Amino acid sequence: MSDTKTVRVRVTGRVQGVSFRWWTRREALGLGLTGWVRNEEDGSVRALLHGAQDVVHQMLDRLRHGPPGARVDDVTVEEEGGGEVPAGFEILR
Structure with missing residues (x-):
């Protein structure tokens, strides 16, 4: 089992x-991830992803392409330690 x-x-x-x-919620749920996604005032999208390490990497690859109609310029990833993670996958704001 992956970490x-x-x-x-x-x-x-x-x-x-x-x-x-x-799209992010649907993809994350399909992969069995938990967390959240939200729009930011600066026009970016932020997300918290939690799950098996290899599955998180799969989701990051998907985020680098995004849904039809999107144009992804950059994906910045920060490791998160501790903290609570939602049981499901929520869309915030």
Whole structure:
């Protein structure tokens, strides 16, 4: 069994107004991840992803492409330690 991993992600580009949050939730749930996703005032999207290390990496690869209509310019990933993770996967804001 893989070790679990939690990361905070910031995605920039044309990522708002293209159903990025809904797509992220669907992809994350399909992979069995927990966490959340939200739009930021600066036009970026932030997410917290928690799950098996290899599955988190799969989701990061998917975020680098995004849904149809999105244009991802950059994905910044920060390791997250401790802290509580939601039981499901939520869309915030």
